[in-house]
Amino acid sequence: MKKAEIIVDKYYLTGKVDKRIFGSFIEHLGRAVYEGIYQENSPFADEQGMRKDVIDLVKELQVPIVRYPGGNFVSGYHWEDGVGPKSERPSKVDLAWSVIETNQFGLNEFADWAKKAGTQIMMAVNLGTRGPEEAKDVLEYCNFKGGTYYSDLRKKHGYEQPHDIKLWCLGNEMDGPWQMGHKTAKEYGRVAAETSRLMKFMDPTIETVACGSSSLTMDTFGYWEDEMLSECYDQVDYLSLHQYYGNRDNNTTEFLANSKGMDEFISSVLSICDCVKAKKRSKKQINLSFDEWNVWYHSNEADSQLEKWVQAPHQLEDVYNFEDALLVGSMLITMLRHADRVKVACLAQLVNVIAPIMTSDTGAWRQTIFYPYMHASVFGRGTVLNTLVQAPVYESKTYGEVSCLDSVCIWNEEAEELTVFAVNKDLEEDMQVTCDFRQFADYKVVEHIVLTNDDMKAVNTEAAPDCVAPVYSNASVMEDGRFSTVFGKHSWNVVRLKKN
Known part of the structure; x- marks a missing residue:
């Protein structure tokens, strides 16, 4: 059995x-x-x-915020088409996904849904085919109390109280040539700066997110962030990152190494943010919004054969397997390890489209990736302890040496709970893991949750929704502040400790 050690100190904190x-x-x-x-x-x-x-499954996930209405879709969207009487709403061509949008669901319906689901809204504005004026208008519609054209229009539509949306995306993936209204870094930086400025004139309490590179593999990555932020650094609050991973070569160990790539991506973008900060001699710190991340590749072939110009087709419907859940767990751990600077993140997406939740006319079920996402959301609240991992490594052709163990520890001081998240990436061997928790000597293990499966390609379906589902382990022990456990081969683990 392989051996590893996790090293933490309750006074050595990464961030809340x-x-x-x-x-x-x-x-x-x-x-x-x-x-x-x-x-x-x-x-x-x-x-x-x-x-x-x-809604019940979203509540189970305890999703705190949901980005809406896009995505590529937003770069051609007229928000006005989706408000008011449904009988008067126009059907429109959506060039982003080559479909027909009926607009029978829009901004106000989403605000109602968010309340029912117990979540907040992260609203995106169209900076592709539109600009600062329309962004100001939708903010007025959403957040102004009354006495103006757009706030009174909201009231006319049956919403007396403002939606009071506090987080706003300034467009989407504007570096991408596939994007409607694609811009150069300088062009986008200028329009982002002016849009954010106008919106904050109206509501100084909002925060705005500027578009970073749409993936690490973009030829313009790095240059885009530097040039764009040089134009809008003083006006915006967050910089976005997007990244998806796939196992197209059917190499599981290489696939699971992608969490190291995600870590390097985050670190690189932070370096650029801080470089611009230094050049501007600014005291302001830009943090990150990783507002699109997931595994995405299973549906690519099916999507290439879809009929165009239909309504709500079965598009981007990845059926996730067990190894996907392992990588999603490692990606969550990676973001938590950067909790001092990654303040917003959005698993893309929530239902049916590259999603943890799937539906049919006869029910809804949890995909494999539902479980690490749910566990992290429910048990990952608190302060991240700077978590050092000493573990065996393996060689990745893309990333070099990769640790067989991904792990992070979260201390919820108020609830007097300590949570260890871990992924054992080794496909052949269990791993014996120890940690000196003498600073938490009065804590005891209350639960060890494990997600594993002998078949890396196992999936959950409506007919077999629990093929990949959590089980419980008794392998974790705490004695006099000395913690020891066994993380089984290819497994996602959540160990919860609580003060006696």
Whole structure:
């Protein structure tokens, strides 16, 4: 059995977890909205057409914030099309995904859904085909109390009280040539600066997120961040990152190494942010919003054959397997290890579209990736202890040496709880792990949750929704502040300790 050690100190802290790091994303794409969170005439729908079974699962995840309405979709979206009487709303061509958008679900319906799901809204504005004026208008509609055209229009639509949305995305992936209204870094930096400035004139309490590179592999990565931030650093609050991973070569060990790539991506972007800060001699610190992240590749072939110009097709419907859940767990650990600077993150997406939750006309079920996401969200609140891992390594052709063990420790001082998240990436051997927890000597192990499966390709379906599901282990022991456990081969682990 391989051996490893986790080293922590209760006074050596990375930073407090911003709960928004466990956010998610709903875009007008595929069946995320229609047949996902909203399906009129479904036996699972409430009086507004919101699917109650989905709301229950979202509440189980304790999702604190959801990004809306896109994504690529937002760069051609007119928010006005989705408010007011449904009979008067126009159907429009969506160039982002080559479909027809009916606009039967829009901003106000999403605000109602968010309240029912117990979450907040991260709203994106169209800086592709539109600009600062329209962004100011939608902010007025959402956040102004009354006495103006757009705030009174909201009241006319039946919403007396403002939606009071506090976090706003300034466009989406504007570095990408696939994006409607694609811009150069300098062009985007200028429009982002002016949009944020106008919006904060109206509501100084909001925060704004500027578009970083749409992936680490973009040719313009790094140059984009530097040039764009040089234009808007003083006006914005966060810089976005997007990254997806896939196992196209069917090499599981290489696939699981991608969490190291994610770590390097975060560190690189932070270096650029701080470089711009230094050049500007600024005291302001820009933090990160990793507002699109996930595994995404299973549906690529099926999506290439989809019929165009239809409504809500089965698009981007990845069926996730067990190894995907392991990488998602490692990605969550990676972001938590950067909790001092990663303050917002959105698992993309929430329902049906590359999502932890799937639906059909006859029910909803949890995909494999649901479980690490849920465990991190529920048990990952508190302060991240600077977690050092001494473990065996393996060689990745992409990233060099990669640790067989990903781990992070979260201390919830108020609740007097300590949580250890860990992924054993070794496909052949269990791992014996120890940690000196004498600073927490009065804590005891209350639960050790394990997600594992003998088949790396095992999936959950509506017919077999629990093929990959958590079990409990008695392998974790705490004696006189000395913690020891066994993390089984290829497993996601959550060990919870609580003060006696």
